[in-house]
Every structure is written in structure tokens, then in C-alpha cells.
Amino acid sequence: xxxxxxxxxxxxxxxxxxxxxxxxxxxxxxxxxxxxxxxxxxxxxxxxxxxxxxxxxxxxxxxxxxxxxxxxxxxxxxxxxxxxxxxxxxxxxxxxxxxxxxxxxxxxxxxxxxxxxxxxxxxxxxxxxxxxxxxxxxxxxxxxxxxxxxxxxxxxxxxxxxxxxxxxxxxxxxxxxxxxxxxxxxxxxxxxxxxxxxxxxxxxxxxxxxxxxxxxxxxxxxxxxxxxxxxxxxxxxxxxxxxxxxxxxxxxxxxxxxxxxxxxxxxxxxxxxxxxxxxxxxxxxxxxxxxxxxxxxxxxxxxxxxxxxxxxxxxxxxxxxxxxxxxxxxxxxxxxxxxxxxxxxxxxxxxxxxxxxxxxxxxxxxxxxxxxxxxxxxxxxxxxxxx
Ligand code: UDP
Numbered sequence: 001x002x003x004x005x006x007x008x009x010x011x012x013x014x015x016x017x018x019x020x021x022x023x024x025x026x027x028x029x030x031x032x033x034x035x036x037x038x039x040x041x042x043x044x045x046x047x048x049x050x051x052x053x054x055x056x057x058x059x060x061x062x063x064x065x066x067x068x069x070x071x072x073x074x075x076x077x078x079x080x081x082x083x084x085x086x087x088x089x090x091x092x093x094x095x096x097x098x099x100x101x102x103x104x105x106x107x108x109x110x111x112x113x114x115x116x117x118x119x120x121x122x123x124x125x126x127x128x129x130x131x132x133x134x135x136x137x138x139x140x141x142x143x144x145x146x147x148x149x150x151x152x153x154x155x156x157x158x159x160x161x162x163x164x165x166x167x168x169x170x171x172x173x174x175x176x177x178x179x180x181x182x183x184x185x186x187x188x189x190x191x192x193x194x195x196x197x198x199x200x201x202x203x204x205x206x207x208x209x210x211x212x213x214x215x216x217x218x219x220x221x222x223x224x225x226x227x228x229x230x231x232x233x234x235x236x237x238x239x240x241x242x243x244x245x246x247x248x249x250x251x252x253x254x255x256x257x258x259x260x261x262x263x264x265x266x267x268x269x270x271x272x273x274x275x276x277x278x279x280x281x282x283x284x285x286x287x288x289x290x291x292x293x294x295x296x297x298x299x300x301x302x303x304x305x306x307x308x309x310x311x312x313x314x315x316x317x318x319x320x321x322x323x324x325x326x327x328x329x330x331x332x333x334x335x336x337x338x339x340x341x342x343x344x345x346x347x348x349x350x351x352x353x354x355x356x357x358x359x360x361x362x363x364x365x366x367x368x369x370x371x372x373x374x375x376x377x378x379x380x381x382x383x384x385x386x387x
């Protein structure tokens with residue numbers, strides 16, 4: 001609606017006309033402008049979207065090319081040496097796997113080795129530096145340069161992304177998953193079943209988030225939820241670093257909620273944590289509409305998910321008003337919400353099976369090994385890892 005909707009009345013208040021969308025007052029004008037933007041963005045993204053090739057984990061293959069591009073001139077032994085301290089050293093020699101004796105996060109190493117061991121019979125010889133920290137290691141603008149594998153990065157890093165350990169083991173431990181979130185195969189089955197059983201109409205009309213304060217980008221939604229509990233239920237839980245209510249933004253820590261129970265809500269928020277948060281793939285399997293905040297932090301499968309097609313993109317600096325208008329838009333346009341929710345589900349269900357994760361590891365390592373310009377020789381400091 002282009003018209004000015006409100007005029008000042010003699011008493012000093014505002015007199016507002018009803019807009020074409022049925023919204024009143026000045027806020028209504030902002031709503032109408034935003035609604036038109038969302039409608040256009042959805043229409044454009046969905047018209048332009050082309051399905052990816054769903055065979056042999058090809059939907060994600062572009063990421064391998066992009067990550068290895070910086071190494072296309074080849075990888076020398078000295079480059080590996082340069083970055084040795086940035087991760088855990090592994091070797092594959094004659095189809096056997098070797099690793100440094102100690103691993104900073106043993107459960108994470110198990111989560112990585114699960115995939116490497118399966119693939120061993122088909123892998124060529126190679127040296128690998130695998131970073132098990134959350135944070136990427138090879139900044140574009142400073143520090144040493146060489147190939148380091150990390151689970152997540154932003155465009156400021158040259159790290160090569162690999163499928164996180166947590167697809168199998170070593171994810172964050174919470175009370176509901178005391179051994180850590182892992183076993184993506186089991187979560188997939190449980191969430192697939194739950195989302196098929198839960199009809200859209202039976203889901204609660206709320207926007208939902210549960211998690212700890214690993215990033216302050218989560219604050220605006222949590223604060224908005226306190227103001228509009230009938231629209232949003234976003235609360236902070238404790239994590240291991242919790243000391244006082246200051247760490248849950250001056251409120252009591254909320255009870256943790258299982259992934260399955262997230263599917264009871266129509267709108268689910270995903271935020272970055274320290275790096276990318278593991279919850280993105282889980283919430284996408286709910287057949288709820290996923291609001292993904294920020295797009296800096298990536299995992300290997302993120303680029304196959306398109307904004308407005310598979311999820312709703314939200315700027316990391318979105319104001320509270322913007323967040324509110326966005327949620328209200330989808331409450332009033334449930335058919336659009338359902339369609340995007342369905343698309344997001346399908347992308348993850350079809351292209352992020354355990355088989356696709358293994359396939360990605362395999363493609364990645366074979367292409368990486370081709371870049372090595374030297375003969376890999378056994379490092380006697382490493383120990384053999386076997387099943
Ligand atoms: N989590 C969960 N239920 C909760 C709180 C957290 O399933 O009530 C999961 C969450 O989805 C994530 C992990 O536990 O995969 C850790 O969440 P947190 O918010 O603490 O940290 P993040 O890894 O997102 O930075």
C-alpha cells in the first residue's frame with residue numbers, strides 16, 4: 001500500500017486508515033512494505049531455483065571445488081609442515097590409518113575416524129591435518145598457510161570443510177543426550193517419523209528456540225520472546241560454562257527440549273553458535289519453517305540449501321520489529337510457510353543421508369590426495385587406528 005496510512009488527529013493521536021492488506025497505523029506501512037519484499041523474494045528465489053543433481057552427493061560437490069581451489073597449484077610437504085600445529089595429524093598409507101597419539105577431543109576424533117575407517121580400502125596415501133576445534137584455523141589475511149580440514153568456517157578462512165564429527169559422535173552433551181549429540185542416522189529416522197506424524201495444523205503457532213547463549217546473536221529473539229510470549233518461545237538453557245543467570249540473560253535457565261519436540265512448533269530458529277550450530281540439519285527435518293539467522297558460518301552442506309526456497313534467511317542484525325514482522329508474515333501466509341518447510345525437509349532428507357556424508361568424505365579425500373606433490377612416508381610418531 002503506497003499511501004500514508006496515518007494522519008495526526010486534533011487530540012494529538014494518530015488516525016489511521018486501513019491499508020489494502022488490512023493493516024492499520026504507521027507500523028502497518030512498514031508491515032506492508034516488508035510483506036511485499038518477502039513475497040517478491042520468495043517468488044524470485046523459487047522461480048530461479050534449479051534442483052541439484054541428487055546422485056552421489058553431487059548437491060554438495062561444488063563446495064569441494066571451492067575449498068580446494070586455493071590449493072590447485074599443488075600441496076607440498078612443507079605446506080603440511082607449516083600447519084601441523086593447527087590440528088591433529090593423520091596419515092593414510094597402504095589403506096591403513098595412523099594418528100597422533102593424543103587427540104584434543106577424543107570423542108570428536110572417534111566421530112571423524114568412523115568415516116575414515118570405512119573408506120580406507122578405497123583411499124590413496126595422504127597426510128591430513130584435521131582440526132577438531134570449533135574454530136577454523138587458516139585465516140586468509142594472517143598466519144600460516146596450508147591445508148587444514150575444519151568442520152565450519154566463514155569466507156575469511158581457507159580451511160577445507162569436512163563433515164563434522166557429530167554426524168557420528170562427539171557433539172555437544174546436554175541432559176537429553178548425555179553422550180553428546182551424534183548418530184545422525186538415528187536422529188534422522190526419529191525426526192523423519194515425527195515430522196510425518198505431525199500435521200502442520202497440529203503444530204503450535206509459536207516461533208521456537210532452545211539453546212544456550214553461545215552467541216549473543218540469539219539475544220534479540222530471546223528478548224522479543226519475553227515481550228511477546230504469545231508469538232515466540234525462545235529461551236536460554238544452561239551449558240557447561242553457565243555460572244549465573246547472567247549467562248541466560250538474567251532469567252532462569254530453561255528446560256532442554258529434544259529435537260523431536262521441536263517439531264511441535266511451526267517456526268524454528270537456527271543461529272550460529274561458536275561456529276555453525278549442529279541444530280540446522282535437525283530442525284530442517286521437522287517440516288516446520290526454519291528461520292536461519294546470519295549466513296557467515298558454513299558447514300559443507302549449507303550451500304545446497306537456498307534462502308526462501310528451503311529456509312527463511314534472517315539478517316544477523318535484524319531488529320526486533322523485523323523479526324516480529326517476519327514471523328507474523330508467515331503466520332498470515334501459511335501456505336508459503338508450509339511450502340518452504342516441505343522443501344527444506346526434502347533437501348535434507350534426500351541429500352543428507354549417512355550415505356551422502358560418507359560419499360562427501362570420500363570425494364573430498366580423493367580429490368585432496370590428487371593435489372599432494374610428494375610421496376607420503378610413514379611418520380613413526382603416529383599410532384595405528386583400527387576398528
Ligand atoms: N539442544 C537441544 N535442546 C535444547 C538445547 C540444545 O536439542 O533444549 C541442542 C542444540 O540443538 C545443539 C546442541 O544442543 O545442537 C547445543 O546447543 P547450544 O545452543 O548449547 O549450542 P550451539 O551448538 O547451538 O552453539
